[in-house]
Amino acid sequence: MTCIFCKIASGDVPTALIYEDETVVAFRDIRPLTPSHVLIVPRKHIPSMWEFDDPIIGGAILCAAAKIAHLEGLEMGFRVITNAGKHGCQEVPHLHFHVVGGAPLGPMLRERD
Secondary structure: OOOHHHHHHHOOOOOOEEEEOOOEEEEEOOOOOOOEEEEEEEOOOOOOHHHOOOHHHHHHHHHHHHHHHHHOOOOOOEEEEOOOOOOOOOOOOOOOEEEEEOOOOOOOOOOOO
């Protein structure tokens, strides 16, 4: 197993978990973009959203995102993001979701000139 997120999910790489259940684990991003930046990773290796087709894992991820938002005190708002593939700027080839918040995030997209 060479995938860093698989190693974290299995406990082979010690990481302080924010949340875990039988389907997902969640931990702080090592390069946070916001005051609260938590990654949710399914325990099962799925390379990206392109290969994703499991509604049980999908539901577990969304429920974990809501629980993390509560644990992190993000009542003013937060965002749940995933990147897929090269053009989507996915850095780790294991499906993962970012829960970001703790400060105003601004609009998702800006108008192009």
